[in-house]
Amino acid sequence: xxxxxxQQTGRTAAHDSAFLRACRREPVPHTPVxxxxxxxxxxxxxxxxxxxxxxLESCMRPDLVTEITLQPVRRHNVDAAIFFxxxxxxxxxxxxxxxxxxxxxxxxxxxxxTRADLDRLRPLDPSDVxxxxxxxxxxxxxxxxxxxxxxxxxxxxxxxxxxxxxxxxNHEHTKxxxxxxxxxxxxxxxxxxxxxxxxxxxxxxxGASAVQLFDSWVGALAPADYRRSVMPASTKVFDAVAGHGVxxxxxxxxxGELLGLMGEAGADVVGVDWRIPMDEAVRRVGPGxxxxxxxxxxxxxxxxxxxxxxxxxVLDAAADLPGHIFNLGHGVLPSTDPDALxxxxxxxxxxxxx
Ligand code: CP3
Numbered sequence: 001x002x003x004x005x006x007q008q009t010g011r012t013a014a015h016d017s018a019f020l021r022a023c024r025r026e027p028v029p030h031t032p033v034x035x036x037x038x039x040x041x042x043x044x045x046x047x048x049x050x051x052x053x054x055x056l057e058s059c060m061r062p063d064l065v066t067e068i069t070l071q072p073v074r075r076h077n078v079d080a081a082i083f084f085x086x087x088x089x090x091x092x093x094x095x096x097x098x099x100x101x102x103x104x105x106x107x108x109x110x111x112x113x114t115r116a117d118l119d120r121l122r123p124l125d126p127s128d129v130x131x132x133x134x135x136x137x138x139x140x141x142x143x144x145x146x147x148x149x150x151x152x153x154x155x156x157x158x159x160x161x162x163x164x165x166x167x168x169x170n171h172e173h174t175k176x177x178x179x180x181x182x183x184x185x186x187x188x189x190x191x192x193x194x195x196x197x198x199x200x201x202x203x204x205x206x207g208a209s210a211v212q213l214f215d216s217w218v219g220a221l222a223p224a225d226y227r228r229s230v231m232p233a234s235t236k237v238f239d240a241v242a243g244h245g246v247x248x249x250x251x252x253x254x255x256g257e258l259l260g261l262m263g264e265a266g267a268d269v270v271g272v273d274w275r276i277p278m279d280e281a282v283r284r285v286g287p288g289x290x291x292x293x294x295x296x297x298x299x300x301x302x303x304x305x306x307x308x309x310x311x312x313x314v315l316d317a318a319a320d321l322p323g324h325i326f327n328l329g330h331g332v333l334p335s336t337d338p339d340a341l342x343x344x345x346x347x348x349x350x351x352x353x354x
Contacts, residue, residue, distance in 0.1 A: 011140075011246075014147035014209045019079040023210060023247035023269050025290050025323035031315065031352035032079035033345045034149070036251070037331030038072035039084050042338050045071050055100040056092060059085045062135035069139055073146055076342045077349075080147045080210070083136065083203065087153025087214055088161065090199040093128040096120060096162070104167060111165035113177065115184055121191040124198040132199075136206035147210060149249070150203030154215035155192035155233035157252075163188075171220050178229050189233035197240035204244050212249040212271070213237060215262070216330075219254025219273075226258050231265050238266025249292060253330050259284040274329030278317035290323030297328040300340045307340060308347055315352060 014020060019032040040046055049067055050058055058064045068084040088098055088106040097109035112120065126133060139148055153161075156174075161167070163174040178185045200211045218230060238248055250262045251271025263270045263285045272281040272293035281291055299310045311326075318324040326348045332341065 011207060011209050013145045014143070017079065017145055017147050017209075019147050019325065020209060020247065022323050022325050023249070023290050025288075027322075027354070029354060030349045031318075031324055031326050033326040033348045034078040034080040034082065035072070035076075035328050035332050035341060036082070038076065038078060038082065038341070039068045040332065041334035042332050042336040042341070043071055043075065044338075045075075055086065055102070056089070059089050060131045062131050062138055065131070065135040066138045066142065069135075069148075070142060072341075073143070075338060076345050078345055080149050081139065081143055082149045082212070083132075083139070083151060083208065085132065085151070087151075087158060089132075090124050090129065090152065090195050091158065091162070094122050094124055094195065098161075106161045107166040108162055109165075111173070112159075112162040112188065113173065115187075118184075118187060118191060121188070121195065124195045124202075126198075126202050126205075129199070129202060132202055133206045136203060136208060140207035148208050149210045149212055150200060150208030151212040151214060152196045152199045152203075152237075154213045154218065154230075154237065154250075154252075155189040155196060156218045156221075156230045157214060157216050158192050158196070159185075159188055160217050162192075168217075171217065175220075178225070182229065185229060186232075189230065190236070193233040193236040193240075197237045200237065200241045204241060204246050208246065210247045210249060210269075211241060212251060213267070215250065215252040215255075218252045218258065218262075219256075221258070223257055223261060226261055231261060234262075234265040242266070247290075251292070256281075256284070260286060263289045269323070269325065271327065272329065278314060278321070278324070280317075282318075282321050290325065291318065291321055292325040292327045294327065294329040295344075297330055297333050297336070300333070300336050300344070304340070304343060307344060311344060311347055312351065315348065 018028045021028045022032050065084045073081050160174045247268045249269040250267035253273050256276045269290040270285045274296035
């Protein structure tokens with residue numbers, strides 16, 4: 001083709017955005033800001049368009065996905081959009097019987113715990129998720145110079161939902177498999193790595209400018225177990241999407257002790273929760289990586305002055321870092337006042353303008 005594709009045009013337009021420059025650790029006009037779960041229940045316009053439509057169904061409708069993804073960009077002036085979907089969408093797409101229950105999370109009808117169960121995890125093909133490709137095409141056309149972040153669940157976090165059958169506090173079935181049958185565990189994670197890599201590639205090929213791998217629950221592991229039992233699968237995912245020129249972000253909750261390894265797994269940007277300060281995170285991650293984080297999402301309930309004080313603490317702790325992306329330490333809580341988010345974006349932009 002001689003004409004640049006729409007996808008290439010989208011990425012070219014976003015190439016010099018503050019967000020992508022920060023991912024590459026280049027100088028920025030201001031510290032870029034976006035929020036995990038910026039689309040969702042904190043926004044009245046989200047609750048309105050979602051009325052009567054189940055979560056998973058909404059992820060399969062390109063018109064809705066496009067509208068919901070754009071809502072926080074319009075309202076908050078954030079520096080990036082994140083594709084509206086869920087980490088379990090590719091699993092649903094290959095035929096796993098699961099649902100997202102409001103107020104609960106993903107629930108899997110038949111948990112995966114034996115070797116025979118592994119056969120249910122077939123590879124993901126682009127034709128399984130045509131609505132993803134279509135929605136990203138619509139989005140990159142609308143977003144112009146605002147980058148779109150694609151994402152997927154990391155093998156450990158997906159395994160946790162599949163093995164437990166739903167959300168879990170202690171991940172006991174998951175850990176029983178990991179400690180008790182390392183070979184089956186490795187095969188399970190390897191299959192999930194292939195599905196995850198395929199899901200990210202589909203998003204990149206459709207026009208996503210960056211990708212984030214969510215290993216939300218991996219903070220439940222000790223570093224030695226992470227290195228032995230999880231890191232090979234996460235590395236496989238990062239390696240599979242290297243070479244597209246698209247920054248790779250890696251995030252988990254309670255991962256203070258794992259930050260170095262999560263960078264080593266192949267991320268360009270490491271996400272940090274609120275439990276350690278950004279300057280300490282810089283030391284733990286080591287040189288050469290950008291960092292994303294890390295305001296406690298609950299701070300947004302404390303009033304404007306407290307929000308600004310705590311946001312400034314984050315900015316100060318990251319001041320010497322080339323490549324800071326301001327974010328929360330985890331997702332926006334559903335009852336957050338959206339105006340507090342809009343004001344926070346404004347605060348970070350104003351107080352970091354170079
Ligand atoms: O704005 C964004 O960040 C993009 C959208 C997004 C959703 N899920 C939409 C969603 C993203 C990036 C995710 C990822 C996701 N899903 C993760 C990793 C991020 C994290 O929070 O650690 C995890 C662990 C899941 C699994 C999941 N899906 C949970 C725990 C829940 C919440 C259940 C509930 O009702 O409290 C979901 C459902 C979900 N995914 C919602 C949204 C907006 C809420 C559903 C609704 O609005 O009815």
